Amino acid sequence: MSRHRNLGSLAQDDDYDYDDNYGSDDDQYNNGPPDGMSLDEENNEGYDYIASQVGNQFTEDEIVDALRKTDYYPEEALDLLFQQHEEKQKKTQQTQKPKKKKQPPPPKNKTAQAPAKNVNNQPAAPKKGAKEEEDQGNMLASFGRGKQVQSTQASRTLLSSGRGTAPMTESPITMGRGLSFGRGSPILPVGRGTMTGVSMGRGSSVGRGMMMSVGRGQTLTPQKDQEDDQEEEQEDEQIDETDNDDEDDEMHQDNNNSIDAIGKGPVPSVFGRALVYPTYPTSPDHFTRAFLSSHQLTLHKDASFTFDEPSPDDLVLTKGKSVTNKQMENEPFKPIVKKEGKKPKKEKTPSSTTSTTTTTAPPITPTPVKAPPQDTDTMSRINVVIIGHVDAGKSTLMGHLLYQSGAIDDKLIHKYKKESQQIGKSSFHYAWVMDQNEEERQRGITMDVGVKHFDTTNKHVTILDAPGHRDFIPKMITGAVQADMAILVIGSCTGEFESGFKEGGQTREHLILVRSLGVSNILVAINKMDQVEWSQERFQDIRTQLNQFMKQIGLLNEKNANVHYVPVSGLQGINLRSRNGPPEWYQGPCLCDVIDEFQVDRDDSELTKPIRMSISDVYKSMSTGMTVSGKVEAGTLSVGQPVHVAPIKATCNVKSITRNGNNQVQVAYNGDNIEVGLTSSAFELESTLMSGQILCDIDRPIPCTNRFLGRIITFDLDIPITNGSSVQLHMQHMDVPAVVSKMVCTMNRQLEVIKKKPRVLVKNSCAIVEITIIDHPICIELYNEFKSFGRFMLRMGNKTAAAGVVTELKRIKKNKKKKVDKIADGVENVKIE
């Protein structure tokens, strides 16, 4: 069954309205599951978890401080608390103890220091007194929730499994093995000697192979190392099984939570609000910081958080006293009552925006949202992506239109004619206007998006000429994400339209893609009409087939007013700039007139949002220096404005803004396709600035994460999507490998859950899934907050498998975060003025 028929049957037979489900307008997305965040819940959990572990051992301030310092990873925070505690103790001991004789250092060769073994090559029995030491060590290993075993190992070691108890003991034994079985739990280096670190569960394995095992009184030889490794692996497997159960439970819980959240608005908890208070500059991890910063924005908005309210710490303290969020919101601010004997806290006013736990970091003052200055240019601006099957004549059509519009002069066209003739490609001379790259010219195909500008009577037009070849679909997507409307170019020659329109042809895929990316205004240029003698029959036949398909995918609106057809010849330049030739049977407007008549709806609310511009290209220019180009998706950008480059943690200043190819302007507005010259010292960033990065507000940068929930619609799938399916995620100018890490539920046309935890997703399903990015976090927003950064496409193999919108951002998974730290190491804290 062809894709055409599948979609058709879906619409007709299954009573499934693609348009209704997919959402022909953006409101469809808004009716879906809420964009509630799990961050606050997780952190509440984190706080409670720590509090349950430490009882009165640490103050709330200390816990909150540790949580902040560890990016709110409860287990890391717990470790940090213990580490700090131990350091304190050490210091106290050092000041109290009389100086001992210095012990000889342990020999480097561990074999030489091997403890005696018995005849069975087993470790010798522990010396007398070791038992007492064991008891003294009183080490508890906790496997699973609430299940505890007494360890025989004599060491001061922490074993923690899952979210179980993680006791801290005070054994004086210096060598041991630390096993941390928690969700990516870090190893707690509490022993004074060497210890083995094995962290199991949820795929994280920290320190294995890096740390030496000297526990259990065994000699460490390379062979023994291997044996140990094998032993650990076995343990790993066992624990993994346990952990998987745990994970399953949690996953189910998560799934249920996600499902339960559907239909309810995001209600941030007080602790969540405290976390996202704008005093988070001290986090060591940029990505998490950015993640929180943006949520700060979301939560502030949703929770009406004002500076007149209690400070975060006060809220945290109140939270610690098990007061419900609701109660707290209604409760007047109460100052913290300090515990006796504790160092008094620095004085602060409840309405202050400065951190109560950190004194070193300067406070961040959120940029007040100013009304953008009035745009003096009265002509509207439009971004047009040119799509269609390979060789349909897209570049030729645009090259000729630019020439007729005066954007290209005679001299240049003459030059291209001559040069293309020399390599036997004379018919491509107009295409060369768009295809600037040497390889593109040699091969006669577009490989990257060509950007050019021209004016119609009423509009500044930015052309984004997308490649038609299926190998360059990712590039085509980067063009389509910037577009307000699309020109679909159809080669009308016999067989040409058919090959582009059949299953797997790019005419269909491009239409589905633009539709999924929110572009609903289409101009169909039926090209190469000179080759079919301007046949009206052929024109009508193509039109009928395309209309039918566009209706099926929800592209054609009720009045068909958003789709226009124009018969043209790109090579001959007919019906491009004016009605200048055949056919007589066509009385409609020329291509330019249609563009001129399109209404571009700019969402004014986007203007007051923090700046977001996705970088499509980076280059050095003689006039503007280090330059990045792209479309302003939200907010305004002014000359002199400092901007944050995510995710590389760089700060630059805007030196110049060029609009419509050559107009130097002071301010660019959302929707503008611009070139931004950055301060000269941005040359230092030359090797790190790249397409796909985001220029964003310095105080409210874009969040970064590697995990999110999205609502997707699947297309004609060759293989069903299952839990763990590998996909390629496309978002803005990014294109990264990812996996479908959870299948939350499938939904019907009313967006009601029809099945929880489905095993497979077949074609034309609507579902909520969790996506995990494999390599490193990406810049991403909730669809309801920033539409352009909340839309994504999933491709499997060489085919578009699904389109979706981001409904919930999840915290960066720890193992992934570590990778990110490494990646970002080279560009940490790049600050340019």
Ligand SMILES: Nc1nc2c(ncn2[C@@H]2O[C@H](COP(=O)(O)OP(=O)(O)OP(=O)(O)O)[C@@H](O)[C@H]2O)c(=O)[nH]1
């Ligand atoms: N006869 C005729 N040939 C055309 C017309 N438009 C384009 N062509 C020819 O079609 C061939 C392909 O044109 P391109 O403009 O490179 O096609 P394209 O769609 O941009 O190709 P890709 O971007 O690589 O997908 C060239 O040889 C053009 O001369 C037309 O209106 N009439």
